[in-house]
Amino acid sequence: MSTGSGSLMVRRRDVLTAGGGLLALIVARPARATPESMAAAIKAFVGESEVQKGKVTLDIPPLVENGNSVPLTVRVDSPMTPQDYVRTIAIFNEENPQPNVVNFHLSPRAGRAVVSTRIRLGDSQNIVAIAQLSDGTFWSDTAELIVTLPACVES
């Protein structure tokens, strides 16, 4: 699966509009993230630092009934004091069109490092949460998800 480029997407679109009936039944597949592009996005976030497993808990249902709205909670084991707190939590994915999902910026005023949101998932995939601590270290958790999408998609 290629990561796609602007011109490739235009070509896909031309094919879709020219194709008419049968092709219209095929869901348009935009360019996708891949494990490689997710790795690149993570590298852009952490630079040369090592990412250690631990401290982070990614809470997300393993079987997702509907990829349009998936509840996600990230917890980081941290005292959240001015000397030791979570600066940023970044969420990455492998199969959506882009590797980034959302970045949260916290402060010692948070009291706890717990954030919840709802995300979209285009396919079964791995989700990675990486926390950057005030001491410059990076910690992560990964979740493997199966996404089943609903039938009878509205036309």
Add this chain to the structure above:
Amino acid sequence: MIRLPDRIVLSFGVAGALGLVVSLALAQEPPPQERRSGFEFMSRESQALQQDDTSNPGMLWVAEGETLWNAKAGQSGRSCADCHGDAAVSMKGVAARYPVYFEEQKRPIDLQGRINMCRAVKQQATPFPYESRELLALAAFIGKQSRGMPITTGDDQRLQPFYAQGKELYERRMGQLNFSCANCHDDNWGRRLASSVIPQAHPTGYPLYRLEWQDMGSLQRRFRNCMVGVRAEPYPFGAPEYVNLELFLMTRARGMPLETPAIRP
């Protein structure tokens, strides 16, 4: 998986001293003890979302509906509140009994139709288009005032012929796939169609936020999805067929609590 029994028709005729006749026809639908709202077929996460007013996206429409309820409108310069006061009082139980018989048109009217009728006649304001944000918001706000209350639709004797039409539509095969509503929702509820579970088609939470739409939508929008799903030409929004069908389904769901604004996948 329990296969539902073949066509069962039960009719009760009661002629009391006042000549009152009550007729209740049940055909092939889930027996009362097996009735389940679409809520029960959803994931735990979707159920939790519906039950949390601070994160249920449908509540955004309820909030806007409340604003509209209090907004002066049209040439009358009147708001809903000017006539109906506090919706929590005046609208309590209202959505749970719709569609109702509308004397002026000699046929049933649904809640959306009633809202627009009030706008046109009482407020002298332009009716809201079907599926507009405003109409969904007002219907959601009014619906929420009945949340938790049992559905009571269909008591009025004059609704009988329209109930029957709705029932006929529910049982009629249609579209290129030649399915009736009953084929899926009476005969195969609980089974999977592709990857989603088929519910029993009780409209207990409309208007609702459908995750697939990522949007709020009416029961008519849902009907149209289904008709397109079986490759039938859907009726236009506002068609009397939809109101008849809603009347049938709400009557069939009598006693079940209203959940507006619901979440559905």
Add this chain to the structure above:
Amino acid sequence: MARALINVPPKAKRGEIIEIKALISHPMETGYRTGPDGALVPRDIINRFLCTYNGEEIFSADLFPAVAANPFFSFTTVATESGRLAFRWVDDKGQAHLETAEIIVE
């Protein structure tokens, strides 16, 4: 459209960790969907969300199209003093929206 539903406890004890919830009305158009005419619907999302407590930033988020429609966030802060929580979000067009909530801290 009701732009947001913000949930902040009206009262808290000094030092208590409170939960703040924000539900924002926005379709979060990803830019990857095709419309009825077959053309791509252009991206239009909220890309930044920010919360300040008496003027100081306590939480912010960078949003990408993978955030679900009608974005929801829940986060915490320590109730330090009475005052105002301000919520600001910006969309791709550069339009900013603002909501506020008051809190009494005893």
